[in-house]
Amino acid sequence: xxxxxxxxxxxxxxxxxxxxxxxxxxKFPVEVLVDTVTSRExxxxxxxxxxxxxxxxxxxxxxKLVIAK
Amino acid sequence: MPADFLxxxxxxxREVHLERLTKFFASRWGIILVGAIIGILGPMLxxxxxxxxxxxxxxxxERDIAGALGLHRANVVQYIRPEIIGFxxxxxxxxxxxxxxxxxxxxxxxxxxxxxxxxxxxxxxxxGCPWRAGFRLAGGDLTALVGILGLVGGIGTGVWFLRxxxxxxxxxxxxxxxxxxLPLLMVGLLLLAIFKPxxxxxxxxxxxxxxxxxxxxxxxxxxxxxxxxxFLAQRTRFCTMGAVRDVILMKDFHLLSGFGALLxxxxxxxxLLDQFKLGYTAMPIAHSNLVWNILGMLLAGLAYTLAGxxxxxQLFLAGEGDGDSAxxxxxxxxxxxxxxxxxxxxxxxxxxxxxxxxxxxxxFGMVAVILGLVVCLAIGFTMRQKA
Numbered sequence: 055x056x057x058x059x060x061x062x063x064x065x066x067x068x069x070x071x072x073x074x075x076x077x078x079x080x081k082f083p084v085e086v087l088v089d090t091v092t093s094r095e096x097x098x099x100x101x102x103x104x105x106x107x108x109x110x111x112x113x114x115x116x117x118k119l120v121i122a123k
Numbered sequence: 124m125p126a127d128f129l130x131x132x133x134x135x136x137r138e139v140h141l142e143r144l145t146k147f148f149a150s151r152w153g154i155i156l157v158g159a160i161i162g163i164l165g166p167m168l169x170x171x172x173x174x175x176x177x178x179x180x181x182x183x184x185e186r187d188i189a190g191a192l193g194l195h196r197a198n199v200v201q202y203i204r205p206e207i208i209g210f211x212x213x214x215x216x217x218x219x220x221x222x223x224x225x226x227x228x229x230x231x232x233x234x235x236x237x238x239x240x241x242x243x244x245x246x247x248x249x250x251g252c253p254w255r256a257g258f259r260l261a262g263g264d265l266t267a268l269v270g271i272l273g274l275v276g277g278i279g280t281g282v283w284f285l286r287x288x289x290x291x292x293x294x295x296x297x298x299x300x301x302x303x304x305l306p307l308l309m310v311g312l313l314l315l316a317i318f319k320p321x322x323x324x325x326x327x328x329x330x331x332x333x334x335x336x337x338x339x340x341x342x343x344x345x346x347x348x349x350x351x352x353x354f355l356a357q358r359t360r361f362c363t364m365g366a367v368r369d370v371i372l373m374k375d376f377h378l379l380s381g382f383g384a385l386l387x388x389x390x391x392x393x394x395l396l397d398q399f400k401l402g403y404t405a406m407p408i409a410h411s412n413l414v415w416n417i418l419g420m421l422l423a424g425l426a427y428t429l430a431g432x433x434x435x436x437q438l439f440l441a442g443e444g445d446g447d448s449a450x451x452x453x454x455x456x457x458x459x460x461x462x463x464x465x466x467x468x469x470x471x472x473x474x475x476x477x478x479x480x481x482x483x484x485x486x487f488g489m490v491a492v493i494l495g496l497v498v499c500l501a502i503g504f505t506m507r508q509k510a
Contacts, residue, residue, distance in 0.1 A: 063293030065431040095149050
């Protein structure tokens, strides 16, 4: 059961807050869509600090982070 | 790790080099290094001529620009500060080089303008942005601690709104030209700073002949240091508001370690340059009015948090194409005009015949801060999305 968080166009720190809430819900994997490198790095850092695994794919100038426990 | 710098020796493609640099700048060591560099360069700018405990102050310098253009007529704070120009253009250079320049806009611009204006009014009641609060503290000015207390309170309030769903909505990807507008405005300012045209008798461009506006490092030094800091801050996302926000929001000390490095290295540089002077009253371009130091920074901190970045960070974001941050910057410059035209900005402590005259804002300034707090709270309460 995949949870998808569309955080494109949202400014700091909203992508992180939304991703954090999705992780807390515990429905993995959590997919997070972002459109800046800043948001990508912030979400990745937060997820890794929570002990999750993060894989990132780039689609044109957007990023998809797949967060797994 | 700093050892990552060694990669330049390796024969690899440009892309790989850039990617590794990006990783380094995103690391803990990256942000600490950049905080330390800013901490050293700030006091050096003072040595080169910038006002005391004002190596870099984004709010004060934007206020000086407003004055130079004649948007206010406080004749002691008028100068086109090349540091601000450098911040935007340095960030743009970094964003272009690393392919992160991306024009975007449309996330409640009018709200960002208002937040910028009130952020400036709050900053001018304290007499500095968070950057200057750091440089004031590192120069021994203990009133900065009081301001930082207010700043933390304002950011904490903003975090509460963020947690309860506050959002200014999504920005949209847009024409590249949108992202170029503020950088080009900065190029225009640079030309005005270099050629100093006089547009009419007794008219702009104004350059202070006394007071803080008359104190400045040589143009090339200010511009060069501004460009360097803009470049590095774009890479590391250095943000003084984010530093506090991330700790309150999620116990993330990443950005705070950068601001901490700024404080430590600015303190050490001040000691070395003999610029450290410990005190609470009559400190350079500061006042010791406890309540209004707190409330001014409380307002500014809340406005920065609701807008998603400290004044410096807004310049760096504008440099990488963020049109909404550019609007915040224009809001701050407008706010500076309002603050001085309507006598809202605080007066510094003064020694009159050997007697301390404690400074602070006028009654108008006090009312403006309260009004600003009410407006910011209204923005916070009414702009929340239900999860």
